[in-house]
Amino acid sequence: MTTPRPAPWYRELHWQILVGMALGVGAGAVGGPAFAERVEWLGILFVRLLKMVIVPLVVTSIVSGVAAVGGGRSLGRLFGKTLGYYVLSSALAILVGLAAVNAIRPGVGAEIAGAGGGPVPEIQTPSSLSELLLGMVPVNVVDAAAKPDMLAVILFCILFGAAVAGLPERPRETLQAFFESAFQAMMALTSGIIRLAPIGVFALIARVVGTSGFESFRALGLYMLTIALGLSVHLFLVLPLLLLLLGRIDPRIHFRNMVEPLAMAFSTASSAATLPVTLRAVEERVGVSNRVSSFVLPMGATINMDGTALYECAGVLFIAQVLGVDLSASQQLVVVLTALLASIGAAAVPSAGLVIIFLVLESVNLRGPEVDAIVGAMLAIDRPLDMFRTSVNVFSDSCGAAIIARSEGEKGVDRELRSVAPSSGVQA
């Protein structure tokens, strides 16, 4: 009797992606800016392909998912659990950041002001909770999808899905079948695009390493180490504990099932661009139902950002330390709360976390040219930190989906390592 031999490791997509990453680091370091410029378009092409599928994927995923949940009580329950998880995990992340900066004190005695860095990019972010809430309700849903303004699109899709669930049998079944089929088609398209990930990741990483090199990272070494330490504690200790305690899930299996989205988040530094990959991995590898993943993941990519929350808090305390400002306990509490709101408001795109730090700085009256200069210096070395915090953002979303699926009685979550065959999902 012959058992089918497992595919060799190099045929597995996640290995191919990791190899692409390693080659990207090597090629960027050796080839420098010239090489970075030459391969830049490949990385941009890959990210554009991912972005191309985001809106239709999110729309079909949420509408089919919510319509399957049904309206009323069960939708409310799922919503409550999801928000509960977002707040819990982000708050824990902020506390880790707070502890790391207070213990290591990387800003004390650091000479940074005037240390260069580029102009801070402009990213529109809401400046208050009411503005955030108002911005979630689209005046024109087509316009919201065209921008894309993901929170507004998500809200509309949840309401529309709930309306579908409340229809009489015939129109409900027709619409459910339509959105379900459209979702499958979008997943098939996504799977095809993800096959290109090794090349895309290679180009993205080569560009980062080729343009910035490693030199500029030395000046702010201790600050970077502190953030990296905080993010590592949250990623490798806090979130696995949540998986174990709340979901009775073996974190090692979850990590291995999530290799592809983690690599993608790391190389794109964008939770939004990673969303198609996250959705696919959480459904097909982790084994979460579409009903739960379509609810938790798109919303999570937009508002649940543990890594960013940790970064906001730690970054502001670092700036205060550099300026020699001693923040009182109550001021630190204000930083903690605003960091939570800021992470909710931050767009899921590269550098959003650094830009929105001004909002948190304002909350404790830290402003002026010196502050701008420090943020400018932080910007110069932000990319690797952004890559790391985006990975934490994405991983936390996936933990939330797995934990909530378990609490909804789903049995197959993270029970085994599921490898997705290269052609999976691409069939018609």
Ligand code: ASP
């Ligand atoms: N780049 C992050 C993300 O997309 C947001 C941030 O800059 O912190 O998740």
